[in-house]
Amino acid sequence: MNALDCNFEGKEDVRQLLLSAPKFGNDDDYVDSIAHELYDWWQKLVTSIDTLYGHKYQPNAYSASGHHAAGKKGMALPNGRLAGLSLADGSVSPCQGADFKGPTAIINSASKIDQRHILSTLLNIKFQPVALKTKDDLKKLVALIKTYFVCGGRHIQFNVVDRETLIDAQVHPELHRNLLVRVAGYSALFVELDRGVQDEIIQRTHHTL
Amino acid sequence: MEVIPIETSKDKGTRGLIFNIQRYSIHDGPGIRTTVFLKGCPLECFWCQNPESQRGTPEIFLNKEQCTLCGQCVAICPTGASSLLLERSTIDRGKCTGCGMCVDVCPSGARSLVGRYATVEEVVQEVVRDKKFYENSGGGVSLSGGDPTVQIEFALAILRGCKEEGLHTVLDTCGYASWLIMEKLLEFTDLVLYDIKCMDTTKHYGATGKPNDIILENAKKIAKCKLMRVRVPMIPGFNDTAEEVRAIAEFVKDELGAVDIDLLPYNKWAESKYERLGKTCFHLEEQSEEDMERLRAIVSSVMMGEKG
Numbered sequence: 321m322n323a324l325d326c327n328f329e330g331k332e333d334v335r336q337l338l339l340s341a342p343k344f345g346n347d348d349d350y351v352d353s354i355a356h357e358l359y360d361w362w363q364k365l366v367t368s369i370d371t372l373y374g375h376k377y378q379p380n381a382y383s384a385s386g387h388h389a390a391g392k393k394g395m396a397l398p399n400g401r402l403a404g405l406s407l408a409d410g411s412v413s414p415c416q417g418a419d420f421k422g423p424t425a426i427i428n429s430a431s432k433i434d435q436r437h438i439l440s441t442l443l444n445i446k447f448q449p450v451a452l453k454t455k456d457d458l459k460k461l462v463a464l465i466k467t468y469f470v471c472g473g474r475h476i477q478f479n480v481v482d483r484e485t486l487i488d489a490q491v492h493p494e495l496h497r498n499l500l501v502r503v504a505g506y507s508a509l510f511v512e513l514d515r516g517v518q519d520e521i522i523q524r525t526h527h528t529l
Numbered sequence: 530m531e532v533i534p535i536e537t538s539k540d541k542g543t544r545g546l547i548f549n550i551q552r553y554s555i556h557d558g559p560g561i562r563t564t565v566f567l568k569g570c571p572l573e574c575f576w577c578q579n580p581e582s583q584r585g586t587p588e589i590f591l592n593k594e595q596c597t598l599c600g601q602c603v604a605i606c607p608t609g610a611s612s613l614l615l616e617r618s619t620i621d622r623g624k625c626t627g628c629g630m631c632v633d634v635c636p637s638g639a640r641s642l643v644g645r646y647a648t649v650e651e652v653v654q655e656v657v658r659d660k661k662f663y664e665n666s667g668g669g670v671s672l673s674g675g676d677p678t679v680q681i682e683f684a685l686a687i688l689r690g691c692k693e694e695g696l697h698t699v700l701d702t703c704g705y706a707s708w709l710i711m712e713k714l715l716e717f718t719d720l721v722l723y724d725i726k727c728m729d730t731t732k733h734y735g736a737t738g739k740p741n742d743i744i745l746e747n748a749k750k751i752a753k754c755k756l757m758r759v760r761v762p763m764i765p766g767f768n769d770t771a772e773e774v775r776a777i778a779e780f781v782k783d784e785l786g787a788v789d790i791d792l793l794p795y796n797k798w799a800e801s802k803y804e805r806l807g808k809t810c811f812h813l814e815e816q817s818e819e820d821m822e823r824l825r826a827i828v829s830s831v832m833m834g835e836k837g
Binding site: 333336347421422423424425427428451456457459460463464466467470471 | 551552553555560561563636658659661662665666668
């Protein structure tokens with residue numbers, strides 16, 4: 321808690337330990353069960369509250385670009401995230417760079433969350449263009465998406481762009497005016513986004529093969 | 530016939546050395562696959578795309594750019610392999626046993642361990658996690674390396690375990706193993722991805738450290754009993770010539786029959802790995818898309834000739 325209060329200043333060792341702890345998005349049953357429980361608890365809580373008109377509230381995990389704005393105001397977190405940095409971009413997306421086992425592992429993690437009673441369960445995955453070059457590659461992507469929906473997924477969307485292109489677009493926005501990217505719940509022209517949101521998209525893990 | 534002795538554990542066959550389990554592997558056989566990379570290879574090709582796979586023991590990746598010269602690795606190293614020479618962190622690879630103690634103390638993450646011992650059960654459990662994806666895409670598990678034949682008992686146990694789970698299995702091999710070993714693995718293999726580098730055995734010896742006679746003999750035997758695809762890595766200046774490609778295609782057509790050939794273009798991705806292992810890297814130029822088309826056209830013309 322001390323380390324969090326001071327934004328890990330002088331506590332880099334603690335932060336490294338936290339960063340190396342297992343994270344959501346790697347098909348790790350233990351970590352994923354925490355996400356599952358948390359969503360369940362929150363969903364039950366929200367649906368138990370009456371609205372002004374006598375209906376029940378509906379839980380909605382829509383982040384739009386709120387993950388960036390909220391992150392800016394947020395303190396350091398026990399996952400090793402420093403104060404002021406973006407939160408995870410989609411409601412069932414792993415944190416930027418926390419996933420390292422590839423898209424199937426992310427999907428397995430995301431489908432462990434019971435998405436039936438929650439709206440806007442967003443999942444964003446970033447691919448390098450080389451992973452989607454041939455017709456055969458696209459067929460495999462289709463199988464990937466199908467599997468997610470069979471397992472209870474509701475939404476999945478992709479950014480297919482390499483890191484170099486994004487970084488170049490930050491330096492030379494005039495050359496990349498038509499570069500469309502998926503943010504969270506919406507798509508936008510990359511060059512028109514806030515710098516912090518741009519950085520956040522670059523930090524998301526991209527999958528090559 | 531030599532087989533590199535690797536398994537040191539008592540419960541032989543249940544534990545082996547792997548350096549990666551790659552999920553959503555889409556370029557190592559049909560459908561969505563999980564590729565298990567076993568460490569250790571009988572060949573030592575100078576262009577190897579996985580140079581960290583060659584040695585049959587754990588190794589240290591050292592990224593000098595991240596090193597802060599703190600010297601903790603030198604202090605803890607039990608064999609004196611780590612040193613700070615001329616203000617550069619270095620590893621004497623002859624002395625290094627790959628124990629990984631320096632990795633544990635390295636505060637900057639400049640050092641990482643390549644290769645870990647895993648049980649068959651552990652590997653199969655990880656593979657089975659993506660079963661739904663295999664079913665929806667016609668995929669399965671691929672065994673690659675290094676070369677799976679080196680850790681024969683381990684490889685066999687993984688394939689058997691995956692077969693028990695009803696998975697489609699691919700064996701990705703360079704073919705340099707005795708037929709006794711090959712035969713055992715084939716029993717639990719659905720498709721063989723078979724590497725052929727060049728036809729001339731002296732040239733093969735020079736580039737890989739081993740002759741190719743066993744490889745070509747095994748290829749003929751496999752073609753008779755299993756589904757196979759021949760894969761030819763295109764190495765600039767070594768085998769990416771019209772003559773070499775034609776010679777390989779003719780061998781496949783005459784001796785193996787209707788077997789598909791994939792020409793794999795060279796890429797430079799592995800260069801940084803050579804540096805991290807302290808190995809000499811040959812900087813080669815990648816082929817252009819046009820070069821590859823030209824070479825693929827040669828393969829098709831040879832294979833078409835078969836029918837006519």
